Amino acid sequence: MVNMKTTLRDNNLDTKVSAKTIIETIDLDFYYVPEEKALKTVNLRIPEKKVTAFIGPSGCGKSTLLRCFNRMNDLIIGSYIEGSVLIEGRNIYDKQVRLEELRNKVGMVFQKSNPFPMSIWENVAFGPKVNGVSSKSELDDIVESALKQADLWREVNDRMDQSALDLSGGQQQRLCIARTLANKPSIILMDEPASALDPISTGKIEETIEELKKEYTIVIVTHNMQQAARVSDYTAFMMVGEMVEFDQTNTIFTNPKKKLTEEYITGRFG
Amino acid sequence: MKKMSYFKKKGDSYIIFTATGLILSLAMVVLIMTIILVKGLGFFWPSDLVQVKLQDGKAYLGEQWAESTKHEFDTDGNRITHEEIQFKIGNRDLYGLDFIWLSRNEIEKMEKPKNAFSFERLGYGNFYGFIKSLNIGDKQFNYLDEQSNNAVEAAHDKAVKNRHEIKELENDINKLNTPLVNLQREISLLQLKENKTPEEQNELEKLQKEEQAVTDKINPEYQKLSKKLESIYLENQNIFLNLLTADNREKKLLLADVVRIYRPNDFNVLEKSWIYVKKFYEFVADEPRESNTEGGVFPAIFGTVMMVLLMSIAVVPFGILAAIYLNEYAKQGAIIRMIRLSVNNLAGVPSIVYGIFGLGFFVYALGGTIDQLFFSSTLPEPTFGTGGILWASLTLALLTLPVVIVATEEGILAVPRANKEGALALGSTRWQMVRKIVLPNAMPGILTGLILAISRGAGEVAPLMITGVVKLAPSLPLDASFPFLHLDRKFMHLGFHIYDVGFQSPNVEAAKPMVYTTALLLIVIVVLLNILAIYIRNRLRKKYKTSVF
């Protein structure tokens, strides 16, 4: 265990966050190619069981940062990080960390819904199955409760054996959320989960997030300022790989400390 | 004028230009298929028998095969042309030749006698002639009319039944003798040994005693069987026809040696069709006769299909594993690029090179070692150290491996990245991801590879000739005797059969139609195997259609 107190940095962000920290980055640098920082010395503490939104202009590194939390970036050949990411106080880039365990605990919903070409049931049961649950009744229970949490159960309970690809776009995305929930993660990362959806589907997803934050820590990347304001408790504003400002959403939107933040929020650029 | 330039702009001339290429290719395919179909399927039709009388008094009976115009110079140096007709006159044992060219000028008369017979025999090809009388035992019946036909048919059925019975009896006797033969081999091996140790001497005496015991035991049964065999054999020797050829030569024909008797001139289309069906069935389901120029090609069909299946069983897992490693596990870089390039180039290596490799590596090195380790008792007689269906299949598997790897890689690359990331993000290991997401989705690609491999593998002949194909295999590589699957056995193959019948046969003219028919069969089999694979692929495609959203 890393002692929280000793790892605190002299950082103006610290004092603003009163809730318990679950994700902490310490001097995080990320490189897609050597010598070229996609993330520059990011220091951030994400509170537990709250919704945290990442906003910022396109290409500023929101997705990159998000994908550092479940080490999805490991898949990109040639990329590497410097610094550390602590989840519940443990450095996830440690050699001993088992990737499967980490990703089981830190779920991810992608921008483009990506249901597997299998039945609805198989999709939701995929995570528990690969993580070792094998009893059918147990799986049935998990699938049902995950679908209920994702507010999809009513729509699909009578056609669990149908291909997931036959669902509508919004339903597919909620299926992907259910699939993530089935693993009972403690953190859910969402990379623009509603950007490809119509307003009604977006609304439903937002409702789902509202519901989920009671139990889960949610980190969501969004381009939609209203969405960030609506669903998040905390907001992080990034620009060209740097964490410019992180605070309670209220504060960021009404009384930002940095001029850059204010300009971005009022729509002067970005 | 305006219209012209409009067309030019659209590039219409190039459409025609490119379309020409397609049309030419299609025309080629259609032409090949037509020739093979016409020549191959016509083979079984019972053609009419023509009796030809020549001006010089000679007479022939046979099937009319071809006509041609001959150009010659006479003794004065004048060019003369005359029409010639080719007849298949059969009766090889009498005439020496099956075929004869006759000039129209020398022909006096041609007719189709109703009572002309065609006999398909086990040996010496067809016999064409007339029946004079039928002998059964010591009775003789003169051939008179329709009624006699039934008698001939009944006698023929009886003779054929006897022939089958003889074969069965011979088998039974063989089986009965097997333990004795094995004992005798062991004994002779021991006897040949010089400087026998006392133990070996003891062993020899024990074996000799055992031999005596076994002989005594099986002798009564043996006597019974061979007596029965002898009586049936004698009976069959006395069921025969006395025949007359067109030029009034007499000939005795054992009915047991006859496969089929028919009177084509007297048969209507329906009866001929029935014979056609029977001959076709015989072709597909029977063993070959007379150095492959007659009879069926069943062992070759069996060998081809079995070899393709063995090849598929070998090549698919290896191809898939290699492709998965290349795409999912290997660190992409210069080495992997090199390997990929080499694999692609391997697809272009001439097949005979694989054949040589198969002979050197599989047959001599691997097979030789297996013989040393497990079959040393039968050495120097090789078991696996000689060509066989296993080595031939593995050689072809090697030959088609690049095709399968490349196709599988394409299938793997077509799996959406989002699905792979999705699986990993749910905490699956790389192998779980490969098994549950990549492999099912890549299945259509893998099957495409298999289809290409089958098409290539089924048609290869050269590498097989040195790794296990023979013109006549005594037994199938799969049968009812333990251990059922005999991977060490030599086998027959349709492609090699075509080569053998068409170019190595003593009677090329008679075998020609057989070549077309066999070629047709080979095509049909390849198409059928492909259709099977395509059917499976389409079902999988439907199941794993990728997300459109």
Ligand SMILES: Nc1ncnc2c1ncn2[C@@H]1O[C@H](COP(=O)(O)OP(=O)(O)OP(=O)(O)O)[C@@H](O)[C@H]1O
């Ligand atoms: N696989 C990659 N290889 C190299 N560079 C990459 C890769 N992915 C992203 N980048 C670069 O890293 C930077 C940050 O990208 P990132 O995807 O994190 O931005 P983002 O904030 O999520 O943008 P958007 O809002 O458009 O999704 C960009 O400059 C991008 O070009």
Ligand SMILES: [Mg+2]
């Ligand atoms: Mg992004």
